[in-house]
Amino acid sequence: MFYIGVLIDIEGEEAEKALSSLSFLKIYGKKENQLLGVIELKDLQEWKAVEEALTEIKGFLGLSILSSFQDNSDTS
Amino acid sequence: MKCDRREFLKWSAALTAASVVGFELSLPENLQAVDVDKWIKSVCRYCGAGCGLYIGVKGGKVVAVKGDDKNWNRGYICVKGSYLPKILDAPDRLKYPMVREGGKWKRITWEEAMNLMVSKFAEAIKKYGPHSVGFYGSGQSYSEESYLANKLFKGALGTNNIDGNPRLCMASAAVGYVTSFGKDEPMGSYDDIYYADCFFIIGSNMSEAHPVIFRLIMEQKRKRKVKIIVADPRKTLTVRNADLHLDFIPGMDLYILNAMAHVIVKEKLYNKDFIDKHVVFKKLGPDNKPQKVNFEEYVKFLEEYTPELAEQKSGCPKEKIIQAARWFATSKATMSFWCMGLNQRTKGVWVNNLVNNLHLLTGQICRPGATPFSLTGQPNACGGIRDVGLLSHLLPYGRLVANDQHRAEMEEFWGLPKGRIHPKPGLTAVELFRKFAEGEIKCLWVVCTNPGQSLPNLEKYRKGMAREDTFLVVSEAYHPSRTSELADLVLPAALWCEKEGTYGQSERRYQYLPQVIKPLGEAKSDFEVILTFARKLLTALGRADEAKRLFPYKTTEDVWNEMRACSRNTVYNFWGMTRARLIKEHGMLWPVPTEDYPAPGTLRRYTAKYGDPLVKKYDPKAEDISFYGNPADGNRAVIWLRPAVGPAEPADKDYPFILTTGRLIEHWHTGTMTMKVPELMRAAPRAFVEINPKDAQKLGIKTGDMVRITSRRGSIVLPAKVVDIPRPGVVFVPFHYPDKLINILVTDAFDPMSKQPEFKISAVRIEKA
Ligand code: SF4
Numbered sequence: 001m002f003y004i005g006v007l008i009d010i011e012g013e014e015a016e017k018a019l020s021s022l023s024f025l026k027i028y029g030k031k032e033n034q035l036l037g038v039i040e041l042k043d044l045q046e047w048k049a050v051e052e053a054l055t056e057i058k059g060f061l062g063l064s065i066l067s068s069f070q071d072n073s074d075t076s
Numbered sequence: 077m078k079c080d081r082r083e084f085l086k087w088s089a090a091l092t093a094a095s096v097v098g099f100e101l102s103l104p105e106n107l108q109a110v111d112v113d114k115w116i117k118s119v120c121r122y123c124g125a126g127c128g129l130y131i132g133v134k135g136g137k138v139v140a141v142k143g144d145d146k147n148w149n150r151g152y153i154c155v156k157g158s159y160l161p162k163i164l165d166a167p168d169r170l171k172y173p174m175v176r177e178g179g180k181w182k183r184i185t186w187e188e189a190m191n192l193m194v195s196k197f198a199e200a201i202k203k204y205g206p207h208s209v210g211f212y213g214s215g216q217s218y219s220e221e222s223y224l225a226n227k228l229f230k231g232a233l234g235t236n237n238i239d240g241n242p243r244l245c246m247a248s249a250a251v252g253y254v255t256s257f258g259k260d261e262p263m264g265s266y267d268d269i270y271y272a273d274c275f276f277i278i279g280s281n282m283s284e285a286h287p288v289i290f291r292l293i294m295e296q297k298r299k300r301k302v303k304i305i306v307a308d309p310r311k312t313l314t315v316r317n318a319d320l321h322l323d324f325i326p327g328m329d330l331y332i333l334n335a336m337a338h339v340i341v342k343e344k345l346y347n348k349d350f351i352d353k354h355v356v357f358k359k360l361g362p363d364n365k366p367q368k369v370n371f372e373e374y375v376k377f378l379e380e381y382t383p384e385l386a387e388q389k390s391g392c393p394k395e396k397i398i399q400a401a402r403w404f405a406t407s408k409a410t411m412s413f414w415c416m417g418l419n420q421r422t423k424g425v426w427v428n429n430l431v432n433n434l435h436l437l438t439g440q441i442c443r444p445g446a447t448p449f450s451l452t453g454q455p456n457a458c459g460g461i462r463d464v465g466l467l468s469h470l471l472p473y474g475r476l477v478a479n480d481q482h483r484a485e486m487e488e489f490w491g492l493p494k495g496r497i498h499p500k501p502g503l504t505a506v507e508l509f510r511k512f513a514e515g516e517i518k519c520l521w522v523v524c525t526n527p528g529q530s531l532p533n534l535e536k537y538r539k540g541m542a543r544e545d546t547f548l549v550v551s552e553a554y555h556p557s558r559t560s561e562l563a564d565l566v567l568p569a570a571l572w573c574e575k576e577g578t579y580g581q582s583e584r585r586y587q588y589l590p591q592v593i594k595p596l597g598e599a600k601s602d603f604e605v606i607l608t609f610a611r612k613l614l615t616a617l618g619r620a621d622e623a624k625r626l627f628p629y630k631t632t633e634d635v636w637n638e639m640r641a642c643s644r645n646t647v648y649n650f651w652g653m654t655r656a657r658l659i660k661e662h663g664m665l666w667p668v669p670t671e672d673y674p675a676p677g678t679l680r681r682y683t684a685k686y687g688d689p690l691v692k693k694y695d696p697k698a699e700d701i702s703f704y705g706n707p708a709d710g711n712r713a714v715i716w717l718r719p720a721v722g723p724a725e726p727a728d729k730d731y732p733f734i735l736t737t738g739r740l741i742e743h744w745h746t747g748t749m750t751m752k753v754p755e756l757m758r759a760a761p762r763a764f765v766e767i768n769p770k771d772a773q774k775l776g777i778k779t780g781d782m783v784r785i786t787s788r789r790g791s792i793v794l795p796a797k798v799v800d801i802p803r804p805g806v807v808f809v810p811f812h813y814p815d816k817l818i819n820i821l822v823t824d825a826f827d828p829m830s831k832q833p834e835f836k837i838s839a840v841r842i843e844k845a
Contacts (some may be wrong), residue, residue, distance in 0.1 A: 005089035031098055031099060031100075036090065038086045065153050067096060068089065068142070068161075069089045
């Protein structure tokens with residue numbers, strides 16, 4: 001598994017609500033129009049679905065990757 | 077709160093991300109710290125963007141990465157960078173030297189490997205002379221490694237048959253800079269992104285190939301509503317974010333660029349004052365020698381390049397060309413980016429000149445936000461190959477093999493007898509492998525690159541590499557690669573943070589990469605291997621004294637210090653970049669002439685007003701701008717009259733489609749690293765051919781159908797992806813996949829000036845398989 005720390009730019013409260021309900025994303029903090037979260041991924045096939053799901057959210061402006069942790073106990 | 081391993085790692089990722097962007101996040105009570113023993117500052121191993129990052133180590137293993145918030149990338153990395161830990165312990169890492177014996181691989185010791193290699197090279201040199209051996213290096217090696225190899229081959233052995241894979245990716249940009257401005261390398265930096273109002277992106281899919289740089293542009297688009305123009309025959313992700321898309325038939329962009337200049341001149345949008353002070357005009361005379369002309373002749377030359385003609389030749393609507401010219405000329409500051417789409421061409425240098433022309437014509441240069449900027453594919457193609465001079469026509473730091481004075485300078489600097497460096501440029505990449513295939517080169521050493529997959533017109537060079545009567549040594553981290561499978565001897569190479577050295581990426585930024593973990597198995601750094609080989613080979617040639625004198629180094633820092641001294645009296649001057657400073661700083665941009673010259677160095681070259689410390693040294697009378705790399709033209713830059721010429725192999729009735737190759741976001745180059753990452757592999761598991769829906773309909777092809785693509789050189793069968801990305805008449809295939817060698821189909825015609833092959837344009841036919 002990979003745990004990817006991300007910064008998400010948003011516009012409006014609706015976007016925040018929609019993002020909070022996504023199963024692959026956990027939001028840890030908010031500052032102005034930016035959310036800090038972690039995306040949990042098994043593989044990059046999921047990453048594409050993640051990007052698509054995010055892009056469809058109204059008020060989602062962009063995503064930046066900041067960190068990545070690998071679970072070494074996982075051999076996938 | 078219960079904190080299981082999954083929660084713990086999530087918190088680790090969150091806290092680390094928060095620290096990168098200064099976000100306040102409080103820890104749950106039972107969580108003590110992030111899940112690594114230490115974070116060590118380094119640089120990404122992949123692309124030429126050169127993102128700064130920290131490597132997280134736990135129990136001697138790399139387990140995490142995070143962006144460096146103090147570096148140019150401000151803490152951002154891309155998805156490839158985020159998966160870096162996985163490349164280190166892939167199952168096919170090569171752990172010990174192996175020799176091919178009777179068609180089988182046999183493990184041997186390092187000593188046996190070195191002795192074998194030295195005896196083969198020494199025998200060839202004694203029997204056939206120094207030009208019977210060669211070296212093919214890489215824009216991924218560390219600078220110190222390439223410097224050593226260059227010194228060995230050009231200096232100690234006296235052969236210029238040493239070239240690097242940047243010949244395949246950026247030679248045209250390098251020659252473009254030299255012919256336009258007198259010296260190589262961009263004058264601007266990523267900092268210009270914060271000031272540009274208009275971005276002109278041509279021949280580059282930045283969004284996928286250089287995602288973090290593109291992120292900075294998109295951030296400006298959100299904040300300042302900057303304009304983005306993208307010229308590309310495919311509707312890439314980059315194009316989808318553009319305000320204006322210039323879509324054209326591959327190879328016909330010279331018409332578009334000359335037509336943009338035509339509009340700028342006709343509408344009087346050029347900067348006369350700038351031209352009068354800083355520009356000369358040149359064309360090639362009948363003897364193919366450069367000839368000075370004047371502005372009027374340039375205007376006359378441009379007359380025929382109307383937007384109408386450009387539309388007719390390129391298929392790009394004239395209104396778009398006119399709009400692009402106006403935005404380019406009238407924005408407060410315009411920054412151009414380009415990459416392989418311009419460089420991998422038989423007219424690569426000319427098309428580079430035409431982009432530089434637009435900046436010179438409009439004065440969109442040498443101030444914040446206004447600059448031409450060539451992107452690079454590999455992390456150290458600039459610092460380690462172009463700057464170090466590991467191309468067969470170059471010597472370190474802007475010096476040329478064919479220049480008597482430059483050779484004399486390097487002979488004195490290296491302590492060589494006069495006349496040791498051969499005056500004739502050596503073989504370039506394609507020529508080197510051609511001569512190896514013909515048996516003229518007897519021994520070839522390939523380091524940190526995969527020509528068995530990346531050369532054009534591949535089959536004939538692969539056959540050459542497999543010859544029984546020549547000797548191919550490959551230094552690789554993984555085995556088998558499509559090159560190492562053809563070798564006689566393979567040497568296990570330490571990878572990325574298993575060794576130390578310096579990278580120099582596309583904005584003249586040099587960065588130090590420390591050794592963080594031990595190399596896997598018996599792998600060694602190429603630095604150690606080249607140094608040992610140099611000493612042993614010279615000794616075997618009866619020149620033990622030279623072995624000691626020319627290669628006395630104990631550490632990579634010793635070599636780095638010699639390189640600093642070698643740069644000192646050149647326009648590259650990075651004497652002030654001591655190893656200690658590079659360890660402390662988050663990258664430095666040359667020139668950095670003194671040890672107290674402030675970090676990060678020089679963001680903008682050729683302008684005294686914006687901080688180039690060398691303007692006054694080389695052109696004391698200059699008030700601000702001086703293209704001091706070009707004293708022969710009075711420190712002026714050159715606008716070239718370059719006629720529009722199409723590709724070497726346009727589509728015709730037998731081969732009616734144009735094949736263009738390129739990258740996917742998930743993979744990097746020949747996939748030796750990214751295809752070891754299961755996550756990346758699952759995301760982009762196999763090669764495919766993109767076909768425009770209109771073409772697919774005519775040919776009765778659906779997504780998933782197997783399609784045969786045939787060029788004059790070979791054929792390949794791939795599943796079709798019918799998608800509105802390539803324009804009609806164009807098909808696209810990614811070049812990453814070792815099991816589908818698309819380069820077998822690609823032409824090896826090359827630019828006569830840069831010797832860079834035209835990977836981007838080959839005529840093919842397609843049919844259902
Ligand atoms: S943009 Fe390039 S240098 Fe930066 S993280 Fe991605 S691959 Fe690495």
